[in-house]
Amino acid sequence: MNLHFSEDFAGWPPEQTVFPIAGLDLRVLAGDHSFYVAEREAIRENWAKETAANPALFDGRMVFQERLALTDAGIAGEGHVIPFSTFMWWRRQPSRQGGIHLFAYPVLETSDGALVAIRMGSHTANPGQVYFAAGSLEPEDVSEGRCDVEGNMRREVMEETGLDLNEAKAGDRYYASHVRRTVTVLRLFRFDLTADDMIEKIHAHMLVADDKEIAGAVAIRSADPKAHPYNIAMLPVIDWYFRERRGA
Secondary structure: OOOOOOOOOOOOOOOOOOEEEOOEEEEEOOOOOHHHHHOHHHHHHHHHHHHHHOOOOOOOEEEEEEEEEEEOOEEEEEEEEEEHHHHHHHOOOOOOOOOEEEEEEEEEEOOOOOEEEEEEOOOOOOOOOEEOOOOEOOHHHEEOOEEOHHHHHHHHHHHHHOOOHHHOEEOOOEEEEEEOOEEEEEEEEEOOOOHHHHHHHHHHHHHHOOOOOEEEEEEEOOOOOOOOOEOOOHHHHHHHHHHHHOOO
């Protein structure tokens, strides 16, 4: 199939709107990403500044998209594995040209009509921000040359919250939104637990977790964008969920 990879998201729905997609096909190619090759020295210099300001940062590996296409079959992409330091330099660029960040949001629903998200720790790359338990696609999320988005969701939620998405009822489809060359892929997961019960479980997990990235969990009960210090990618999701899906 010939794909039309759009550099400027032509033909996509407007930014900061949530729309359904039929599926995902994200290929991971061998070799270096073109942005990493072109910006290697600037990446190194910026990383020195980033780690001087926050020594806890770790230059791990993640999947960064070279190009994306939106078709009737869903979102198709081609990307490469890059150092995290490359992403940190890319996101500082005003236009964010040279690549696309795609990550997955498992949207955790509760039995009493809320959503549960996490608040990031002060030592992380997004200190204090509130968003769903999630993380960039990593090499361990790649199987036979393609990203396993569902596997990424299950791994990230388990690591950060201790919750098992196998115990939730998964929504029947994926959705997506995009803003500033960052694409969020989301799927609903409904637990048979109240928001208070889920938060209690998460806080208990925090006491024993090897991963200390999160500082707590919060219940989201409205589309109010000022209720918490949200990551920008959260805003279209909570607006869509409470205003459109629930008619609030």
